[in-house]
Amino acid sequence: KRFITDAGHEIKTPLSIITADAEVLEMELENDSEDSGEAGSVSSGNEWISDIKAQTKRLSELTQDLISLSKMEETSTMLEMKDLDLSALLKSQTGSFGAVATASNKTISSNIEDGIHIQGDQKSIESLLSIVLDNAVKYCPENGHIDVTASRYKKGAKIEVTNDTSETLSAEECKNMFERFYRTDASRNSATGGHGIGLSMAKAIVSKHKGRITAASGSEKKLTVTIQL
Incomplete structure (x- = not known):
């Protein structure tokens, strides 16, 4: 349980970075599209970025769920x-x-x-x-x-x-x-x-x-x- 909690917190950091990188890349693609007028390739790129963000969000939620479950199963966890x-x-x-x-x-x-x-x-x-x-x-x-x-x-x-x-x-x-x-x-x-x-x-x-x-x-x-x- 301690491993799950510790590992979960470690995993959250790179996931946050990946999400931020994808958002920056998405904005840069949109800016490039406005400058060049090539909407087709940008649209394709945005689809990949959207998938990266969706899967990263899914993994982030799973990581948080694992941490929460581990804490809930600890006998020392106090409820209000x-x-x-x-x-x-x-x-x-x-x-x-x-x-x-x-x-x-x-x-x-x-x-x-x-x-x-x-x-x-x-x-x-x-x-x-x-x-x-x-x-x-x-x-x-x-x-x-x-x-x-x-x-x-x-x-x-x-x-x-x-x-x-x-x-x-x-x-x-x-x-x-x-x-x-x-x-x-x-x-x-x-x-x-x-x-x-x-x-x-x-x-x-x-x-x-x-x-x-x-x-x-x-x-x-x-x-x-x-x-x-």
């Missing part, structure tokens, strides 16, 4: 526990992801009970909700649907996020998707890649809050992630 309005946080996150879903021809609906409060670390809980919703939208097929529900459960809360899938997942696949970089057969495509470490982070956050997170896929082509806090 306080009373949280989980209903309000989840409604806000669901609303934000509604636009993301619409942009990719997917729909999202919610049934969130009002006034659900829990003791939790706000930053961590917001990350948890974002990870689970992002995963649902990302792996929901085009024209598919995501459903979000939340209700009081025992002394805490239960959240269920259900999304359509391209195929039914086995119990083993549902169990393993919380492992780092695990990829189900249904997720093996170049557009989405695997599940990365997002759900691993979600599991670490839930564990820190002494809760439980599970995934299940019934006979229908759907996946439900259940969080108990």
